[in-house]
Amino acid sequence: MGDESYNFVFKVVLIGESGVGKSNLLSRFTKNQFNHDSRTTIGVEFSTRTVQLDTFTIKAQIWDTAGLERYRAITSAYYRGAVGALLVYDITKHLTYESVERWLKELYDHADPHILVMLVGNKSDLETLRTVPTEEAKDFAEKKGLLFMETSALDSTNVEAAFQEVLTAIHKKVASREVTHGSISAVTLSNTTGTASEVQEERRTCCKNL
Amino acid sequence: MIEDGPEAAGELRVDGLSPFLNPECTYHAEPSEGSELEKAAYALNTKQKIVKLIGQWVALFGQILKDDPIAVDFLETLRKEVTGDSRLSSMLREQLRDRRRTRVLENGVESLTRFDWFSSCEEPVGKCLPIRSQDKVLYEIFRPDHTSVTLMLPVNASVQEVMSSLVNPGGDHVLVKMNSMGDRTQLKLDTTAVYTSLGLNERLFLCTASQVEQLTPLKEQQGPDQSTMDTLEQMCSKDIASQLTNYDWELFTAMHEVELVYYIFGRHKFPGATTANLERFVHRFNEVQYWVVTEVCLCTDLVKRAMLLKKFIKMAVVLKEQKNLNSFFAVMFGLSNSAVQRLNKTWERVPSKTKRVYCAYERLMDPSRNHRAYRLAVAKLSPPYIPFMPLLLKDMTFIHEGNKNYTDKLVNFEKMRLIAKTVKIVRGCRSTPYVPSSPQKGLADRMFLEAPSIRVSTYSEQSLPLRNPSNIRHYVQNFEVIDNQRKLTQLSRGMER
Numbered sequence: 001m002g003d004e005s006y007n008f009v010f011k012v013v014l015i016g017e018s019g020v021g022k023s024n025l026l027s028r029f030t031k032n033q034f035n036h037d038s039r040t041t042i043g044v045e046f047s048t049r050t051v052q053l054d055t056f057t058i059k060a061q062i063w064d065t066a067g068l069e070r071y072r073a074i075t076s077a078y079y080r081g082a083v084g085a086l087l088v089y090d091i092t093k094h095l096t097y098e099s100v101e102r103w104l105k106e107l108y109d110h111a112d113p114h115i116l117v118m119l120v121g122n123k124s125d126l127e128t129l130r131t132v133p134t135e136e137a138k139d140f141a142e143k144k145g146l147l148f149m150e151t152s153a154l155d156s157t158n159v160e161a162a163f164q165e166v167l168t169a170i171h172k173k174v175a176s177r178e179v180t181h182g183s184i185s186a187v188t189l190s191n192t193t194g195t196a197s198e199v200q201e202e203r204r205t206c207c208k209n210l
Numbered sequence: 211m212i213e214d215g216p217e218a219a220g221e222l223r224v225d226g227l228s229p230f231l232n233p234e235c236t237y238h239a240e241p242s243e244g245s246e247l248e249k250a251a252y253a254l255n256t257k258q259k260i261v262k263l264i265g266q267w268v269a270l271f272g273q274i275l276k277d278d279p280i281a282v283d284f285l286e287t288l289r290k291e292v293t294g295d296s297r298l299s300s301m302l303r304e305q306l307r308d309r310r311r312t313r314v315l316e317n318g319v320e321s322l323t324r325f326d327w328f329s330s331c332e333e334p335v336g337k338c339l340p341i342r343s344q345d346k347v348l349y350e351i352f353r354p355d356h357t358s359v360t361l362m363l364p365v366n367a368s369v370q371e372v373m374s375s376l377v378n379p380g381g382d383h384v385l386v387k388m389n390s391m392g393d394r395t396q397l398k399l400d401t402t403a404v405y406t407s408l409g410l411n412e413r414l415f416l417c418t419a420s421q422v423e424q425l426t427p428l429k430e431q432q433g434p435d436q437s438t439m440d441t442l443e444q445m446c447s448k449d450i451a452s453q454l455t456n457y458d459w460e461l462f463t464a465m466h467e468v469e470l471v472y473y474i475f476g477r478h479k480f481p482g483a484t485t486a487n488l489e490r491f492v493h494r495f496n497e498v499q500y501w502v503v504t505e506v507c508l509c510t511d512l513v514k515r516a517m518l519l520k521k522f523i524k525m526a527v528v529l530k531e532q533k534n535l536n537s538f539f540a541v542m543f544g545l546s547n548s549a550v551q552r553l554n555k556t557w558e559r560v561p562s563k564t565k566r567v568y569c570a571y572e573r574l575m576d577p578s579r580n581h582r583a584y585r586l587a588v589a590k591l592s593p594p595y596i597p598f599m600p601l602l603l604k605d606m607t608f609i610h611e612g613n614k615n616y617t618d619k620l621v622n623f624e625k626m627r628l629i630a631k632t633v634k635i636v637r638g639c640r641s642t643p644y645v646p647s648s649p650q651k652g653l654a655d656r657m658f659l660e661a662p663s664i665r666v667s668t669y670s671e672q673s674l675p676l677r678n679p680s681n682i683r684h685y686v687q688n689f690e691v692i693d694n695q696r697k698l699t700q701l702s703r704g705m706e707r
Contacts, residue, residue: 023611047580063577067474067607070409070492071600073499073695074543078577095395102393109695110548 006050006057010170012163013078013111014062015103016088017096018069021122024153025088026064029163051164053171060167076110083174084116084166089137091121091150092129097137104144116173118147118166125152254297261298264288265305268327274466276328277343277482285327338460341365341406343484349405351376351385354417356428365406365486370399376416386415386422390431390694394422403477406486410496410693433692437508439518441685444676447521451528452646453679453686454498454537455596459644461491462536462596467636471629474606491599495540500691502544506553507692507701515705516559519545523560523568530571533595535588542575549695549702556706593642597635606632 014022030049050059063082065075079085087103089096100119107115119141121132134150141148147165151158244252268275268285275281292298306329341347346362349372353359361375369385377383387395387404390411397404404414411431442450465487472483502522509515522541529538544550545568557565574583581601588597606629613625676682692698 018607021611023608027612064608065604066611067604068600070489071495072409073496073547074600076548077543077546077575098395102391105391106695109699 006059008056008058008171008174009061010058010084010167011061011063011082012084012086012166012170013075013082014064014066014086014088015075015107016086016120017090017093017099017103018066020088020090020093020096021153022064022088023066025086025120025122025151025159025162026062028153028156028159029062051167053168056171058167058171060163062163072106076106079107079111079115082111082115084118084170085111086118086120086162086166087146088120088122089132090123091132091134091137092123092126094131097121097132100140104146114173116147116166116170117144118149118162119144120162121148121150122153124150124157125154257295257298258301261288261292261302262305265302265327271468272466273328273340274342274468279482289327338457338464340464340466341484341486341490343482343486347405347486349414352413352415352428354415354421354425363405365484366403366482367405368400368402369397369404372404372414373399373416382419383416384419384422386417386425387412388415388425388427388431390427390433390692391696392425392427394425396422403484403486406484406489408493410493410500410691432694432697433504434508434690437505437510438685439505439509439511439514441676442505442518442521443514445682445685446677447524448528449677449679449682450686451525451532451534451537453682454525455529455532455534456646456683457687458491458494458534458537458596459594459646461487461494463640463644465491467633470602470606470633470636474603474610474629491536492603495536495599496693497689497691498537498540499544499547500693501689502541503547503550503698504691506545506550506556507698507705510705512555512559512705515553515556519550519556519560520564523564526571527567533591535598536596538571539575539598539600542571546572546575547695547698549698552702553706593639594644595639597639602632602635 014026016022026047030047047062047064048059049062050057052058063078065078068075068078085107087100087107089100091097104117107117119137121134121137137150138148147169149158149162149165151162153159264285271281275285292302343364343366345365347365348360349363349367350358350360351372359376363372363375373379373383373385385397385404387397387408389409408414411433413428413431415425417425469483469485469488472480473485473488477483477485506515506518506522509518522545526538526541526545529535529541560568574587576583584598584601588595609625609628609632613628614622615625616622676685692701
């Protein structure tokens with residue numbers, strides 16, 4: 001908690017059909033599973049975690065859109081300034097996979113064109129009920145230029161790895177300056193470490209410019 | 211549990227009625243020790259508590275309990291029991307009468323011999339009646355050639371039922387849901403209540419399996435080609451906002467608070483439950499939002515378009531003043547749509563004062579720190595007000611997905627209380643009845659000067675029939691919108707490069 005200095009803030013959104021386990025993935029990653037302390041402050045501290053990549057400290061802000069699936073256009077407000085997205089489907093519900101393309105379309109309609117997207121097949125613990133073959137999803141991801149991983153929020157499989165991979169890829173993108181200046185609004189590029197409030201402030205200014 | 215009163219009553223239905231609704235195990239409970247007198251006192255006390263709780267439970271769920279055969283049966287059994295015991299029935303009558311007195315003046319003498327659990331439950335008043343789970347609604351189903359059939363079917367009808375009323379079973383027909391972009395979803399036979407869950411400009415199609423790939427969206431799904439600026443120009447923002455709010459209140463009151471619980475936990479887990487009213491309200495939000503985007507993107511005249519932006523911002527001011535946060539945000543999210551935001555030339559023409567108001571409101575939409583800005587603002591409001599529904603649903607989703615229903619086979623009351631707390635926000639919003647605003651000049655008029663076209667007051671009501679309330683009401687209830695973001699962006703680009 002005391003660790004408030006970091007080099008980058010990456011905003012990542014969690015999207016996908018309702019019931020695919022978006023919030024569970026998030027709570028797994030942020031290790032803040034509605035225990036006694038966090039229960040009354042749902043979503044507040046629930047959504048950030050600081051990770052170390054090489055010599056950099058990165059604060060990941062993860063925005064969950066759970067419960068808003070029927071308000072498609074509202075979720076677009078969440079896309080603003082996002083540099084990464086986890087597009088989640090449920091490997092046991094084929095319909096949630098079929099709608100991936102629609103989510104992707106929507107994401108690209110509203111978000112930064114350089115946004116990094118990972119396709120996530122959740123609930124890999126339910127192998128016997130699987131209706132979406134791994135290879136099929138993998139091929140699709142490759143064709144669309146997305147990262148891909150299968151996870152289980154229930155037994156923690158690959159959750160950490162999925163977020164790490166996304167954050168690393170964003171970091172690489174930023175470091176290699178592949179991202180043009182105008183589209184890195186949520187990332188603080190300064191080398192000096194800032195306090196939380198400073199970064200917040202900077203982010204806000206950027207949002208206004210959008 | 212009985213001590214908890216209404217809150218416990220609210221939780222009763224979460225895990226099904228049946229275990230509780232067995233008068234044998236609760237109502238006829240007896241202590242194992244103590245004198246006969248003590249036993250009798252204990253029994254009476256327990257019975258009174260139970261009857262009181264059930265009274266509260268009925269008051270909470272109201273008429274929708276009548277759709278549940280188990281509940282109806284239970285209430286009838288208990289009514290007979292209670293009628294046989296004068297101490298209980300007089301207490302219950304007192305309770306029911308008390309509640310009614312606080313609402314309306316009694317007229318006439320009440321029957322002393324018979325009571326009705328539902329005597330103090332009222333249907334919400336308004337032109338928009340609640341949809342009950344037994345109700346039939348109009349389904350419109352299209353064929354591949356775009357002809358359609360309409361039929362009346364129960365709101366909760368399954369895909370199977372819809373299909374069997376149209377084609378002979380055993381064929382290879384399928385029911386498909388398609389949106390304006392042409393995205394198709396083939397519906398499973400056991401899916402229910404598909405009609406009320408349709409998205410904006412989504413339609414149902416019936417075809418054979420081989421025809422699915424050839425299905426194309428209807429012309430009407432694409433939305434209008436022309437703006438309604440001519441009509442809009444003649445209506446003042448305040449009147450439009452008032453009609454939006456009146457309609458919203460009708461839809462909002464028609465929704466029972468328990469629909470939120472059904473919606474979040476999954477309607478299928480509650481036999482006979484409907485979430486149609488909540489879904490209608492969700493649908494309305496999307497409709498208002500896309501109405502704003504559509505109108506702006508179809509208005510090709512730059513000067514008029516700037517006026518339109520100003521008009522929508524002014525509408526947002528009034529909506530906020532009327533404490534209609536749902537439509538306020540719908541208009542604001544419409545204005546923040548990328549197709550509208552990118553119209554720099556248009557925004558340049560909006561007076562800076564108006565723009566400042568817009569920017570101030572934009573901060574309320576900021577989702578950071580879990581919508582802190584909005585939560586702080588709403589905390590200051592007193593009822594009646596309409597909350598920003600998406601956030602309530604998001605909160606409930608988090609509570610539901612993050613906490614188990616049972617821990618060690620015991621109901622997780624901690625979770626149920628969190629759910630109840632959110633549901634109670636809705637109750638709080640409606641705890642004072644909404645009174646439609648008078649056509650008096652409000653703060654909004656002082657903040658903004660009316661646009662010149664509206665300020666000219668030499669017109670009579672007759673020469674401007676569009677300004678009369680029933681026409682405005684008709685207008686706001688019949689929006690035609692484009693919900694295809696690609697198309698909206700295209701239109702926007704066509705107007706300003």
